[in-house]
Amino acid sequence: MKKSRPILWLLIITAVASAGYYGWHKFGPEAGKTQTAQKGPPRAPAVPVSVAPVQKVDFPVYLTGLGTVQGFNTVQVRTRVDGQIDKLAFKEGQIVQQGELLVSIDPRPYQAALDQAKAKKAQDEASLANANLELQRAMKLGEFATAQRVDTQRSTVAQLTAQIAADEAAIANAQTQLDYTQIKAPITGVAGLRQVDIGNIVNASTQTGIVTISQVEPITVIFTAPEDQLPYISEGQKTGALKVIAFTTDGKKTLAEGKLAVINNQVDTASGTIRLKAVFDNKDHALWPGQSVSTRLLVRTLKDATVVPDDAVQHSTNGLYAYTVNQDNKAELHKIKVSYAIDGHSVIEEGLSPGQQVITGGQFKVQPGSLVSTAVASSSPAPPQNKVRQE
DSSP: OTTHHHHHHHHHHHHHHHHHHHHHHHHSHHHHHHHHHHHOSOOOOOEEOEEEEOEEEEEEEEEEEEEEEEESSEEEEOOSSOEEEEEEOOOTTOEEOTTOEEEEEOOHHHHHHHHHHHHHHHHHHHHHHHHHHHHHHHHHTGGGSOHHHHHHHHHHHHHHHHHHHHHHHHHHHHHHHHHTTEEEOSSSEEEOOOSOOTTOEEOTTOOOOSEEEEOOSSEEEEEEEEGGGHHHHHHHHHTSOOEEEEEOTTSOSEEEEEEEEEEEEEEETTTTEEEEEEEEOOTTOOSOTTOEEEEEEEEEEEEEEEEEEGGGOEEETTEEEEEEEOTTSBEEEEEOEEEEEETTEEEEEESOOTTOEEEEEOGGGOOTTOBEEOTTOOOOOOOOTTOOOOO
């Protein structure tokens, strides 16, 4: 028993030493160096990016601009006779119909002038009747009446006949003046703020009008386009009236859609633009005379255009470029050429092909050949049919 105890302690010490030696090799500094040497340099993590497909679609080309709304017809209502206003038959801001009474001017002086003209005609008609009787009597006398008397009587009849014609003209003029005391709407439109009140004296020589009427159904918008686009506009007009869309000045709300009606007959050499007029039905009165709007004129449609989101297009000192993701999930740089870009989409002339995946987000972390992760990828839809060309 005494001999076995040293052997037992020797075995225990040997086991502890072996365990320590194993642990030092397994978990000590040398072990870390060995594992690092076996694994090699650390691998860079994949860069998360957003992607969208390069699409092949029909892309409408629009010209953008600013315009001013004008009434289709605008009339400043003035009096054509002098007198005192007895009645205002309209309300400011109301829609008045053509022929509707607007203002009544005191008609009594003009009614009196008409009655006087009618009385004068009756008087001349009586004189003419008497002259005709005298002529008939002179002609019945035959050889007992001198030729001079007959000729004189015939002249009297002719003069009175002419006088009656003049009376009829005077009656017509007096009736017209009387009618002018009832001022009626020359067009259908919206009445503006009145410039005079009941009881005021107005006269035909005054330039100040009584009220302005603007026709708002339909209504027009005057806007401009660059002169270099005139050939495209003229060519498009040959196949039919070009579509024009009116927006609020911030471009966020569509107000109305109309048609291009007129191309001005000359270019403004000072600004290098051409004035255009579009007509809108404006049934809902979304457009109002004097209003400023943003306009979009459809010039033509690019067939099978290569289109990408604007976010995919990057700028550098060497021009435009975009990143695509290849089959190995690595980024590839492509130099591109853009012809049109607005409302979130760009037309690519060179550098990309339909079907490729372009990076639309996270490019600031990407380098050519970088490993990317498209876990947050999003597909951008094709541009809608009201895309606008950016000049």
